Amino acid sequence: MMKPSYQDALAYYGVNGAHPGGLSLTKYLLQQERITSTTQLLDAGCGTGQTSAFIKKHYPCSVTSIDLHPTMIKRAAIRFQRENLPIRLLEGSVEKLPFPDGSFDIILVESVLIFTDIHRSLSELKRVLKPNGVVLALEMTSERDLTPAEQGNMRAVYGIDRVYTEGEWVRSLVNAGFTNVDIKLSHTVFSHMYANMEAEEEEMDFTVSRNMEMENKLSEHAQILYTYGNFIGYRVYRASL
Numbered sequence: 014m015m016k017p018s019y020q021d022a023l024a025y026y027g028v029n030g031a032h033p034g035g036l037s038l039t040k041y042l043l044q045q046e047r048i049t050s051t052t053q054l055l056d057a058g059c060g061t062g063q064t065s066a067f068i069k070k071h072y073p074c075s076v077t078s079i080d081l082h083p084t085m086i087k088r089a090a091i092r093f094q095r096e097n098l099p100i101r102l103l104e105g106s107v108e109k110l111p112f113p114d115g116s117f118d119i120i121l122v123e124s125v126l127i128f129t130d131i132h133r134s135l136s137e138l139k140r141v142l143k144p145n146g147v148v149l150a151l152e153m154t155s156e157r158d159l160t161p162a163e164q165g166n167m168r169a170v171y172g173i174d175r176v177y178t179e180g181e182w183v184r185s186l187v188n189a190g191f192t193n194v195d196i197k198l199s200h201t202v203f204s205h206m207y208a209n210m211e212a213e214e215e216e217m218d219f220t221v222s223r224n225m226e227m228e229n230k231l232s233e234h235a236q237i238l239y240t241y242g243n244f245i246g247y248r249v250y251r252a253s254l
């Protein structure tokens with residue numbers, strides 16, 4: 014059997030809030046946006062659906078959630094049903110979104126794009142965004158160019174192509190057709206920890222049987238955070254057309 018990916022491990026253990034800052038950071042970002050009963054919101058790469066469920070419970074908008082991983086979709090479906098939340102849930106890729114042009118006012122992407130072909134994903138996000146819409150993307154970002162060996166380690170642990178610097182993310186957003194790109198928040202792994210922004214809401218499902226390969230993957234992730242914490246971090250990019 015193939016070795017599990019980082020995302021397989023997150024899905025297996027049902028890790029919620031699998032992005033820096035967890036649900037607290039998401040809440041903070043949402044407070045600054047105008048969200049009404051006519052707002053169409055997309056949670057792209059929704060994982061277990063924690064963010065989507067929070068939004069549906071606290072805002073009057075329509076929520077659509079999509080993820081590529083069947084286990085994530087299963088977990089999100091169980092959550093939405095258990096909490097009786099009318100959220101439209103689809104299995105699919107952010108690289109080829111099954112929505113017409115101009116469908117959404119707000120698109121949230123929390124630690125997802127880095128796992129995809131970002132040029133394809135960004136052009137899809139732009140396509141499905143309404144002309145006055147906003148993309149909020151919370152993505153891993155390096156503080157400097159990584160050496161080939163460092164990029165190699167990141168590739169091995171996360172199965173990603175490479176980690177982008179802030180400048181590379183902004184350029185990619187601009188090249189995809191976003192004209193206004195702001196950085197809403199900026200942290201390294203360590204500065205994030207010192208700022209006491211640890212995700213209290215991160216949860217895991219311990220009812221599944223233990224799987225050492227999955228656990229090793231999660232340990233590799235923890236190890237990266239501690240060894241690369243000075244020069245790996247994240248940004249929140251707010252992009253509009």
Ligand SMILES: C[S@@+](CC[C@H](N)C(=O)[O-])C[C@H]1O[C@@H](n2cnc3c(N)ncnc32)[C@H](O)[C@@H]1O
Binds near residue numbers: 032
């Ligand atoms: C680090 S998790 C973040 C999940 C969720 N946004 C959160 O913050 O808890 C990354 C998620 O991106 C999803 N993903 C990866 N590639 C994707 C793609 N091409 N299209 C849609 N979702 C994708 C994974 O299945 C996983 O659920």
